[in-house]
Amino acid sequence: MTPAITTTGLTKCYGKTAALNDCTITVPEGRISALIGPNGAGKTTLLKLLAGLSKPTAGQVTVNGSVPRQDPAFLAEIGYLAQEIPLYRRLSAEDHIRAGAHLNPRWDSASVRERLAALNIPLDRPVGKLSGGQRAQVALSLILGKRPRLLLLDEPVAALDPLARRNFLGTLTDGVAVGGLTVMLSSHLVTDMERVCDHIVMLSSSRVQLCGDIDDVLAEHKLLVGPRKDTTAIERDHYVVQVTRTPRQTTMLVRLNGPVHDPAFQVSDVSLEDIVLAYMGEDAPPARAAFTSVGDDQQ
Amino acid sequence: MTWLVWRQHRIQYILGAALLAAFAVVIVIAGDQVAAQFHHAATTCAAGHGCEQLGGLFMGNKVVGFLVIATLGAPLIVGLFWGAPLVAAEVEAGTTQFAWMQSVTRKRWLTVKIGWMMLAATIWGAVISILVSWWSSPTNAEQLNQFDPGRFDLVGLVPVAYSLFAMALGIVSGALLRRTLPALAVTLAGFVGVRALVTLLLRPHYMSAVTTYYNVTRGFNPAGAFWSLSQGVLGPNGQPIAQINNVPYFDGIPQTTLPASCASAANGNGNPSGACVQALSHYRAFITYQPANRFWAFQGIEFGIFVVLAAALIAVTAAVLLRRDA
Numbered sequence: 001m002t003p004a005i006t007t008t009g010l011t012k013c014y015g016k017t018a019a020l021n022d023c024t025i026t027v028p029e030g031r032i033s034a035l036i037g038p039n040g041a042g043k044t045t046l047l048k049l050l051a052g053l054s055k056p057t058a059g060q061v062t063v064n065g066s067v068p069r070q071d072p073a074f075l076a077e078i079g080y081l082a083q084e085i086p087l088y089r090r091l092s093a094e095d096h097i098r099a100g101a102h103l104n105p106r107w108d109s110a111s112v113r114e115r116l117a118a119l120n121i122p123l124d125r126p127v128g129k130l131s132g133g134q135r136a137q138v139a140l141s142l143i144l145g146k147r148p149r150l151l152l153l154d155e156p157v158a159a160l161d162p163l164a165r166r167n168f169l170g171t172l173t174d175g176v177a178v179g180g181l182t183v184m185l186s187s188h189l190v191t192d193m194e195r196v197c198d199h200i201v202m203l204s205s206s207r208v209q210l211c212g213d214i215d216d217v218l219a220e221h222k223l224l225v226g227p228r229k230d231t232t233a234i235e236r237d238h239y240v241v242q243v244t245r246t247p248r249q250t251t252m253l254v255r256l257n258g259p260v261h262d263p264a265f266q267v268s269d270v271s272l273e274d275i276v277l278a279y280m281g282e283d284a285p286p287a288r289a290a291f292t293s294v295g296d297d298q299q
Numbered sequence: 300m301t302w303l304v305w306r307q308h309r310i311q312y313i314l315g316a317a318l319l320a321a322f323a324v325v326i327v328i329a330g331d332q333v334a335a336q337f338h339h340a341a342t343t344c345a346a347g348h349g350c351e352q353l354g355g356l357f358m359g360n361k362v363v364g365f366l367v368i369a370t371l372g373a374p375l376i377v378g379l380f381w382g383a384p385l386v387a388a389e390v391e392a393g394t395t396q397f398a399w400m401q402s403v404t405r406k407r408w409l410t411v412k413i414g415w416m417m418l419a420a421t422i423w424g425a426v427i428s429i430l431v432s433w434w435s436s437p438t439n440a441e442q443l444n445q446f447d448p449g450r451f452d453l454v455g456l457v458p459v460a461y462s463l464f465a466m467a468l469g470i471v472s473g474a475l476l477r478r479t480l481p482a483l484a485v486t487l488a489g490f491v492g493v494r495a496l497v498t499l500l501l502r503p504h505y506m507s508a509v510t511t512y513y514n515v516t517r518g519f520n521p522a523g524a525f526w527s528l529s530q531g532v533l534g535p536n537g538q539p540i541a542q543i544n545n546v547p548y549f550d551g552i553p554q555t556t557l558p559a560s561c562a563s564a565a566n567g568n569g570n571p572s573g574a575c576v577q578a579l580s581h582y583r584a585f586i587t588y589q590p591a592n593r594f595w596a597f598q599g600i601e602f603g604i605f606v607v608l609a610a611a612l613i614a615v616t617a618a619v620l621l622r623r624d625a
Contacts, residue, residue, distance in 0.1 A: 051400060054624030070621075076402035086393035088307060095306055102302045103401035146401070 004182035034193035037203035079148035089128030133164025337437035382469020424462030446526035460605035523591030
């Protein structure tokens with residue numbers, strides 16, 4: 001089965017600054033992938049490259065088995081929702097549904113109307129007069145109505161209050177339940193994503209820090225707590241994401257490459273949020289470990 | 300795509316059509332009045348009771364006359380209110396990201412949008428031109444000043460080309476600047492600037508002007524409503540005679556260089572004497588002009604210039620939008 005998304009060395013520069021640098025990821029079909037990263041990490045850049053809205057400076061990108069391009073067949077399989085939730089403010093939801101029917105080959109008007117009716121969103125009111133949460137729901141329902149194979153959502157819940165956020169993600173999971181759909185949604189918050197996602201891509205400082213199924217990520221990453229001692233043996237065998245040293249204790253978040261042999265260290269599970277935060281605190285490329293120190297023992 | 304374009308812009312289209320309809324009603328009512336006045340004046344003229352009414356600057360209602368002159372600015376309405384926001388407003392609202400992620404290529408989106416807008420601009424220009432041409436046909440029948448900017452620019456083919464140009468200019472400024480307000484300013488300045496440049500610098504040279512030399516005593520007038528570019532008098536050696544203020548002239552020649560008998564003729568005391576006529580025969584007058592029958596050739600050339608400009612601007616819009624990242 002070909003993956004829904006593959007990128008190799010994908011790079012996008014605006015002027016001299018790289019918004020996305022050497023990004024290599026794979027998202028298998030059917031996953032709901034969380035694209036996590038701090039503001040300015042390159043999430044929007046990556047999503048636009050995947051949608052074909054912008055062209056890469058270097059590297060390859062394959063989406064649904066083909067290179068993103070201006071072609072009705074390619075566009076029909078992609079649903080992209082920009083962060084600004086772009087809709088024609090003076091037009092109603094019904095107008096948007098009819099526009100979608102004119103512009104898409106596999107359009108499903110009935111499901112969009114049904115979904116919006118279930119949410120009590122008026123179809124005849126200009127969308128500019130709806131609340132932010134309702135607008136986001138309209139936009140998401142429209143994109144699901146297009147029946148794409150890949151859904152790309154850029155910070156869809158960032159502007160929503162907690163209730164609207166839950167409703168939105170509910171609509172999303174219902175839509176995905178139909179099957180055959182791969183989703184990538186970006187956010188800078190891990191907690192929302194953890195509930196609905198089974199795959200994660202983490203960007204920081206324009207680079208990929210992490211890419212994989214969440215279960216695998218959780219299994220690979222462990223917290224090592226032990227006495228303050230030399231840790232070069234562990235650094236040699238595993239990839240140390242973050243180290244915290246106090247006068248008496250060393251705490252390390254590591255990505256394991258096998259079992260930990262040093263009995264001095266206690267190994268425990270760590271939450272996805274902690275893993276993500278550890279990577280965010282880390283600005284170096286993933287090939288090299290960097291250390292952060294807290295406490296009175298500054299290096 | 301057509302459905303979306305219509306749904307998005309239907310208020311503009313309806314408003315535009317309403318404006319045209321209102322203008323048509325005013326022109327048709329006023330046009331009848333002008334026709335009646337013209338008929339009356341023409342009959343008076345034919346009966347030998349004086350033709351001065353025919354040369355009247357304005358016929359009919361002065362307000363309508365002003366409205367007709369104001370149609371010089373009509374292309375700006377489509378350029379500013381339809382053209383400039385066409386791409387800019389969508390980029391500002393982010394709705395390009397909605398349109399470009401439907402199963403429709405950007406190229407098709409642009410083609411359909413621009414296509415309908417250019418068609419609307421054509422209709423706008425054509426209807427106004429037809430109405431104004433019809434309204435002013437009685438005065439045009441006098442064959443006066445048909446090359447004047449206040450007349451040439453209002454009738455025939457050129458208003459259509461101006462509309463297309465203004466629309467294309469609005470679209471391209473909106474696409475390049477991505478913001479409506481600066482695009483409006485550029486459209487306004489660009490349209491006025493290009494129109495003024497073409498009118499003042501290019502139009503007189505669409506075809507090489509005709510220069511006719513003639514004897515000052517006989518006089519010469521080209522046929523019909525010609526366009527005079529320059530005229531003057533050449534001395535016995537072929538040198539141009541400078542026209543200086545406060546010097547008495549006779550047939551464009553300073554009286555001081557002519558026999559005294561010319562002065563009395565200049566003051567209206569009888570015909571010039573033989574000596575005067577003899578002296579005058581050494582002078583030649585000339586007129587450089589565009590003949591009246593070139594009117595439609597000039598209309599065609601100016602139409603072509605503005606249509607080519609509009610096409611070039613649309614090509615730039617397409618090149619920019621199809622290549623640029625969203």
